[in-house]
Amino acid sequence: xxxxxxxxxxxxxxxxxxxxxxxxxxxxxxxxxxxxxxxxxxxxxxxxxxxxxxxxxxxxxxxxxxxxxxxxxxxxxxxxxxxxxxxxxxxxxxxxxxxxxxxxxxxxxxxxxxxxxxxxxxxxxxxxxxxxxxxxxxxxxxxxxxxxxxxxxxxxxxxxxxxxxxxxxxxxxxxxxxxxxxxxxxxxxxxxxxxxxxxxxxxxxxxxxxxxxxxxxxxxxxxxxxxxxxxxxxxxxxxxxxxxxxxxxxxxxxxxxxxxxxxxxxxxxxxxxxxxxxxxxxxxxxxxxxxxxx
Numbered sequence: 368x369x370x371x372x373x374x375x376x377x378x379x380x381x382x383x384x385x386x387x388x389x390x391x392x393x394x395x396x397x398x399x400x401x402x403x404x405x406x407x408x409x410x411x412x413x414x415x416x417x418x419x420x421x422x423x424x425x426x427x428x429x430x431x432x433x434x435x436x437x438x439x440x441x442x443x444x445x446x447x448x449x450x451x452x453x454x455x456x457x458x459x460x461x462x463x464x465x466x467x468x469x470x471x472x473x474x475x476x477x478x479x480x481x482x483x484x485x486x487x488x489x490x491x492x493x494x495x496x497x498x499x500x501x502x503x504x505x506x507x508x509x510x511x512x513x514x515x516x517x518x519x520x521x522x523x524x525x526x527x528x529x530x531x532x533x534x535x536x537x538x539x540x541x542x543x544x545x546x547x548x549x550x551x552x553x554x555x556x557x558x559x560x561x562x563x564x565x566x567x568x569x570x571x572x573x574x575x576x577x578x579x580x581x582x583x584x585x586x587x588x589x590x591x592x593x594x595x596x597x598x599x600x601x602x603x604x605x606x607x608x609x610x611x612x613x614x615x616x617x618x619x620x621x622x623x624x625x626x627x628x629x630x631x632x633x634x635x636x637x638x639x640x641x642x643x644x645x646x647x648x649x650x651x652x653x654x655x656x657x658x659x660x661x
Contacts, residue, residue: 414506418437421435421508422434433453464506465506477572492568526566530565544576545577550574551574552570552586553584553586553587579623584612585612606657
C-alpha cells in the first residue's frame with residue numbers, strides 16, 4: 368500500500384521494499400547541498416571557479432601540462448562541478464569534483480563503480496576509465512577518459528534500439544546476486560555510439576543494484592517522453608509502453624514501471640528538489656490505480 372500524509376500527498380513509497388538500495392554497489396545518497404547552503408557552511412568559492420588551480424594540481428599529479436576549462440554548466444544539479452581537461456595532445460578527459468559531502472560520496476561511488484567495470488568483460492558497454500582519483504583541498508577530484516565517438520559531418524549517430532537493449536541487458540547482468548543492476552541515469556544525453564559501434568555510457572554516479580530488470584530501459588524512454596510531454600503524461604506513457612519496452616506480460620511490466628516511477632520520486636525526495644513538481648501531480652495519477660499490483 369502507498370502511504371500518504373495527512374494532506375493526501377504521498378509521504379513514503381515502496382521503492383525501498385523493492386531493494387533499490389541493496390547490493391554490492393547500492394544507490395548512493397543523491398542529494399547535494401545547494402550553493403547557498405555550501406556558502407553558509409563556510410565552504411567559500413567553488414573549486415570550479417578556479418580552473419587554473421585545478422589544472423596546476425592535475426599537472427603536478429599526472430606529470431604533464433594540463434589545462435582545465437569550465438564545461439557549461441559548471442555545476443551539475445546533484446553531484447558537483449564538471450570540467451574539461453586538455454593536455455598538449457588535445458582533450459585529456461573530464462574532471463568531476465565533489466565539494467559537499469554528498470557530492471564527495473557520489474564521486475567516490477562513481478570511481479568505485481568504474482574500477483569494478485574495468486575488471487568486467489563488457490562487450491557492448493564502454494564506460495570511461497579512471498585516470499586519476501584523489502583528494503585535493505578537501506574535495507574529491509576524479510579524472511575520467513573520453514573515448515572516441517563516431518564523427519561524420521552533419522550526421523548525428525543515434526543508438527539503435529538493438530544496441531540500447533543489449534546495453535541495458537549487459538548492465539543488468541552486473542548484479543548476479545540480488546536482482547539486477549541499473550546505470551541509474553541511462554538517458555539520451557548519457558549515451559553515445561562509440562567509434563567501434565559499441566555504446567559509450569557516461570555518468571555512473573547513480574549506479575545501483577537489486578532492482579527489477581528494465582529500470583534503465585524505462586528511464587531512457589521516460590526521459591525521451593519528457594522532451595515533448597508534461598511529467599504526468601510521460602509517466603502515463605511509461606506505464607502504457609512498459610510491456611513493449613520490457614517484453615513482459617502487461618501486469619509484470621506495469622508493476623515494474625510503477626516501481627521505477629516511485630523510485631524516481633524517492634530519488635527526488637532525497638535530492639531535496641522536485642524537477643517534475645510534487646509527486647501528487649505527476650506520479651499519483653499514474654500509479655494510484657495500480658496499488659493492487661504493488
